[in-house]
Amino acid sequence: MALSSEALHKVYYTMTTIRQFEERMIKEFMAGNIPGFVHTYDGQEAVGVGICTHLTDEDIIGSTHRGHGHCIAKGCDIEAMILEIMGKQGGLCNGKGGSMHIADFDRGMLGANAIVGGGPPLCNGAALSAKTLGTKNIAVSFSGDGSSNQGTVMEALNLAGVLDLPHIFIFENNHLAEGTGDEYAVSGDIANRVASFDIPAVKVDGLDFFAVYDAMEKAVEHTRSGKGPYAIEADVIRFDGHFIGDPQAYRGEGELDDLRANKDCLKIFRKRVTSEGLMTDDELDMLDAQAGDAIEQGVQRGLAAPQPAVEELYTDVHVSY
Amino acid sequence: MSESAVNEHPVKTLREALNEALHQEMERDSRVIIMGEEVAGGAGCKGSDEAYGGVFGVTKGLGTKFGRTRVIDTPITESAIIGAAAGAANTGLRPVAELMFIDFIGVCFDQIFNQAAKFRYMFGGKARTPIVIRGTAGAGMRAGAQHSSMLHPVLTHIPGLKVVMPSNAYDAKGLMISAIRDDDPVVFIEHKLLYETKCPVPDEMYTIPFGEAAFAREGSDATIVAFGAMVPKAIAVADKLAKEGIHCDVIDPRTTSPLDSESILESVEVSGRLICVDEANPRCSLAADVSAIVAEHAFSSLRAPVKCVTAPHTPVPFAPVLEDAYIPSEAAIEQAVRETLGGR
Numbered sequence: 052m053a054l055s056s057e058a059l060h061k062v063y064y065t066m067t068t069i070r071q072f073e074e075r076m077i078k079e080f081m082a083g084n085i086p087g088f089v090h091t092y093d094g095q096e097a098v099g100v101g102i103c104t105h106l107t108d109e110d111i112i113g114s115t116h117r118g119h120g121h122c123i124a125k126g127c128d129i130e131a132m133i134l135e136i137m138g139k140q141g142g143l144c145n146g147k148g149g150s151m152h153i154a155d156f157d158r159g160m161l162g163a164n165a166i167v168g169g170g171p172p173l174c175n176g177a178a179l180s181a182k183t184l185g186t187k188n189i190a191v192s193f194s195g196d197g198s199s200n201q202g203t204v205m206e207a208l209n210l211a212g213v214l215d216l217p218h219i220f221i222f223e224n225n226h227l228a229e230g231t232g233d234e235y236a237v238s239g240d241i242a243n244r245v246a247s248f249d250i251p252a253v254k255v256d257g258l259d260f261f262a263v264y265d266a267m268e269k270a271v272e273h274t275r276s277g278k279g280p281y282a283i284e285a286d287v288i289r290f291d292g293h294f295i296g297d298p299q300a301y302r303g304e305g306e307l308d309d310l311r312a313n314k315d316c317l318k319i320f321r322k323r324v325t326s327e328g329l330m331t332d333d334e335l336d337m338l339d340a341q342a343g344d345a346i347e348q349g350v351q352r353g354l355a356a357p358q359p360a361v362e363e364l365y366t367d368v369h370v371s372y
Numbered sequence: 373m374s375e376s377a378v379n380e381h382p383v384k385t386l387r388e389a390l391n392e393a394l395h396q397e398m399e400r401d402s403r404v405i406i407m408g409e410e411v412a413g414g415a416g417c418k419g420s421d422e423a424y425g426g427v428f429g430v431t432k433g434l435g436t437k438f439g440r441t442r443v444i445d446t447p448i449t450e451s452a453i454i455g456a457a458a459g460a461a462n463t464g465l466r467p468v469a470e471l472m473f474i475d476f477i478g479v480c481f482d483q484i485f486n487q488a489a490k491f492r493y494m495f496g497g498k499a500r501t502p503i504v505i506r507g508t509a510g511a512g513m514r515a516g517a518q519h520s521s522m523l524h525p526v527l528t529h530i531p532g533l534k535v536v537m538p539s540n541a542y543d544a545k546g547l548m549i550s551a552i553r554d555d556d557p558v559v560f561i562e563h564k565l566l567y568e569t570k571c572p573v574p575d576e577m578y579t580i581p582f583g584e585a586a587f588a589r590e591g592s593d594a595t596i597v598a599f600g601a602m603v604p605k606a607i608a609v610a611d612k613l614a615k616e617g618i619h620c621d622v623i624d625p626r627t628t629s630p631l632d633s634e635s636i637l638e639s640v641e642v643s644g645r646l647i648c649v650d651e652a653n654p655r656c657s658l659a660a661d662v663s664a665i666v667a668e669h670a671f672s673s674l675r676a677p678v679k680c681v682t683a684p685h686t687p688v689p690f691a692p693v694l695e696d697a698y699i700p701s702e703a704a705i706e707q708a709v710r711e712t713l714g715g716r
Contacts, residue, residue, distance in 0.1 A: 111463060144496035154495040161462060162495060166486050172455020173487060179456050180463035183405060183441060190459075203482070206452035213447055367497035368531050369556050370630050 054264070059329055060338065062104060062260065066096040066317055067335075068342040069120040072129060073291070075346050076119070076136060076150075080295045084354060086138055089150045092120030094290035097316035098223050099124040101263025102191060102283075105271045111159045111177035113170035113192040116151045117289075118163030121193055126158045130349035139356035146359040147367065161190075167228075168201025170194065171220060175207050178216035178280075189217040189274050197228030199241045211280040212248045219270045220245065220282040223257060225289045230301040245282040257285030258316045261323065288314050381572035389541040389573045390430050390562070393548035394468065396577050398438050401466060404552055406431055407444040407453055408470030408506075415445040427472050428508055428567055450480035454505065458488040458557070461503040466552060473519045474507030474561060477527075488557040489532035503558070504551045510563040510601055510651060511688045511699050520688035520695075522652040524599070527559050528628040529656070534558040534582055535629040539603035541571050543626055546580030553579065563601040563651075583630035587639075591619025594645040594709050597636055597662050598624060602649040602700060609705045618716065620709060628658050633665045640666050644675035645712040649705055654682040679708035 054062065073091040080089055092099065095117075103112065103124035114121040122132055127143060135142030136150045143155050154162035161177060164170040174192035181188040198204050199222055211218045222241050226233045245252035251273065255266040263285060270281040288310050292299045299307070324330040384392070398404045406412075410424035412435025417423070425432025435443035446453050450471060457469035471477060477484065484505065491499035511520040527535045534556050538544035544562075551558040588603055589610040598606035603624045610620040621639040625632055640646050646666050648659035659680040666678060681700045689695050710716055 113459075142496070144494065144498070147496045148494050152494045154491075154499065156462070156495075156498055161459065162491070162499075164487075166482055169455075169482060169487055172452050172483055173459035173462070175452060176456040176459020176461065176465075176467075177463045179405075179460045180465050183460075184464055203451045203455065206449045207455065209447060210449055210452040210456060214444065368493045369534060370531065 056329070058104070059324065060334070062100055063320060063324075063330070063335060064338045064342060065100045065124055066260070066320065067339050068129065068345070069093070069096045069099065069123050070317055071339070071342050071346050072119060072123060075350060077291065077295050079350060085136055085150070087149055089136065089295045090117040090293060091291050091295060092117050094310070094316070095223055095225060095257065095287045096120055097260040097320065098221070098257045098263055098285045098287055101260050102221055102267050104264060105267045106159065106191065107188070108157070108159050109186065109188045111161050111174065111188065111190045113161045113174040113177070113190070114163040115170060115193050115195060115198070116163060116165045116167070117195070118153060119150070122153050122155065122160055122163070125155075125160045127153065127155045127160055129345060130352055133349040133353040134356050137353045137356070138358070139353055140359045141356060145363060147363070168194065168198040168203040171204050171207035174218055175211050175216055178211065178218040179214065181217055187275060189219060189271065191219045191221060193221050193223060195222065195228065196224040196226060196233040196237055196241065199244070200236060208245060208248045208250060208280070212250050215279040217274045217277070218280045219267075219274050220250075220280065222282065222284040223287050224284055225287050227289060227293070229293045242282065242284040245284075250280045250282055252282040252284065254284045254286065257287030258314055258319055260316065260320050379572050381574045383570050384541050384573040385568050385570045386538070386541040386544045386562075387428065387430055387567040389545040390548055391432060392573070393545045394431060394434060395437070397549055397552045398434065398442065400577070403464060403466045404468065405442045405444065405460070405465055406434060406468045406470070407446055407457060409448055409472050410445055411435070411470050412440050412443040412445045426470055428564065430506070430562070431470065450476050451483055454480040454483040455487065457503045457505070458483060458501055461488070461501045461557075462491065462499055466502045468504040468506060468552060471505060471507035474509040474523050475518050475521045477507065477523060484533070484557070484559070485530045489530050492556065493532055500555045501557045502555045504548075504560055505557065506560045506562060508564050509561045510565060511683070511695055512565045514690065514692055514695060516690045517687040522600070522683070524561055524628050525652050525657045525661070528631075528658065528661070532557065533629060534627065535561065536582065536627045537561045537563075537600040538626065539566065539600055539624050540569060541573050543580055543586065545573055546578050547626060549577055550579040550582060554582070561600065565601050569604070580626065582627040583632050584626065585632035585635040586624045586626055587621060587635070588624050589620060589622040591621055592642050593618050594620045594647060594712055595636065595639040595643045596620050596622045596647045596649060596705070596709065598622060598649040599628065599658055600651065602651055605700070605702050606649050606705055609702050609709065612706065613709060618709070618713065631661075633669075636662060637666065637670050640670045641673045644673050646674070646678045647681065647705065647708045647712060648678070649681045649700055651683055651700060653685050654680060655685055657682055676712040676714070679712055681705050681708050
């Protein structure tokens with residue numbers, strides 16, 4: 052484990068930011084301050100942060116409908132994210148994207164993607180650019196157990212293998228595709244499927260930041276050095292519904308209580324770093340408070356921000372017919 | 373460029389004109405790449421590496437000249453081809469992706485209409501997706517229902533896409549160069565029956581702007597708006613009628629999105645008669661679209677009901693006799709023009 056104390060602080064700050072961000076989005080959604088459909092990432096923080104800690108702004112990620120955590124982990128400004136999620140002027144996409152379509156090309160965030168399986172083919176393109184232009188950058192796509200069943204993902208895996216693209220495929224298996232379990236919906240095994248494309252694929256405990264971090268270190272070493280694609284399947288859970296407001300009737304009795312008590316990646320991280328003397332509870336609490344303050348400030352700015360001008364309806368597209 | 377100047381240039385087929393445009397643009401800009409099935413010539417076989425060059429030969433020779441890192445043979449994997457092209461376009465390249473037949477858009481439509489077409493708007497103007505999707509289209513080769521469609525109406529319906537459909541070799545070259553230099557996703561529809569048609573095409577590079585119709589013939593008695601492979605047929609009809617003293621405007625919009633509705637309206641305001649000729653199926657077609665535009669903006673100029681000459685609302689049949697009946701004929705166009713003129 053090569054993380055400095057400063058890096059560990061940053062890791063935990065990012066993880067707690069994602070957790071509190073999502074909890075706050077749920078609150079603001081329930082209060083009627085967020086339109087539309089919102090899918091939260093709470094519970095999966097160790098994956099997004101464990102992966103993105105290895106990436107630069109020039110590396111590209113492609114995200115999913117459950118993309119807030121990937122955005123934050125990749126360095127997107129949380130205030131501009133909140134403005135976007137609230138559909139306000141000054142949001143990362145000027146209010147035209149929303150929660151499911153946040154993109155920030157300056158941070159190498161190619162876009163959340165609300166089509167399950169939509170992202171991996173595009174990330175192949177980012178990898179193709181890197182390879183063709185000789186930049187040594189890499190592309191990373193996030194997929195779930197749900198999208199692992201999409202033909203587009205299979206096609207992307209095959210083409211990445213055929214063209215030897217610098218593309219790391221991350222499969223966050225949270226065992227739920229909306230309300231359908233992976234035991235029902237995934238025939239066979241995701242990592243084994245990938246391996247059959249002759250792409251190295253490893254499984255990792257997605258609740259353990261350090262396990263994800265270490266796996267990604269190897270993946271990046273492989274891919275950045277020109278050895279082609281790689282895949283990581285992270286075993287993870289989600290704390291909330293498919294979308295905010297999902298009654299989650301598909302959950303078993305006591306399932307959610309058990310997840311929160313025993314499978315909370317933030318608690319697991321805290322226990323590890325405090326027991327090993329790497330960080331103290333006070334330091335972690337302070338980071339929790341700092342993250343909470345930043346989110347509070349972002350939410351207040353978001354609530355006060357103006358709506359987009361109606362004329363914006365007609366911009367950023369070639370024909371106003 | 374004047375007509376006489378154009379005529380001094382060497383005669384080339386539409387296929388050659390496209391090949392030349394691709395060569396020149398790849399030479400000019402190292403970010404331009406080509407990807408698709410056998411676009412370089414084929415791969416992984418024992419025989420020639422130049423067996424193909426796209427199945428219709430449009431990309432022939434490019435792989436040898438520019439190398440296989442810029443002319444990329446892919447597996448048969450349309451979603452992955454278009455997805456990679458779009459993602460590469462977002463990150464610095466200017467890909468030209470080939471769909472062997474436009475019908476295959478069915479298996480990669482998400483990457484076109486949900487992804488590439490929406491990025492610029494959905495991401496608040498920050499994304500650029502300079503990708504050209506080339507596809508061969510159209511009936512007449514006995515290729516059956518899944519290799520013969522005209523899908524420009526479906527594509528024109530989608531905001532964010534530009535849709536180009538040349539009717540001759542000269543336009544094909546200029547429109548292709550414009551398409552490659554455009555920062556929006558462009559679908560470039562090539563009618564199979566036009567590949568061997570020829571006309572003078574300058575050796576040097578030139579562009580033709582999108583949304584600017586060409587008047588293939590001029591006349592004030594009727595306005596014929598024709599698309600793609602229907603343009604030569606409309607010209608033949610106009611030339612025949614001209615001998616009888618009936619003079620028609622033949623408007624070739626060249627791009628269906630953006631559409632030069634202004635030129636169409638100006639012509640109809642003079643002629644008072646509109647005939648739309650489109651090989652696509654009729655419902656929600658360009659023929660229907662142009663009719664609606666004229667009804668909305670030039671209704672008072674109309675002196676006769678609008679006529680639409682299109683394919684029937686059926687898939688493309690295989691049997692030659694049926695396919696011939698499917699494709700709008702010169703006789704049908706001529707009859708429609710005469711009907712708008714009260715049976716002259």
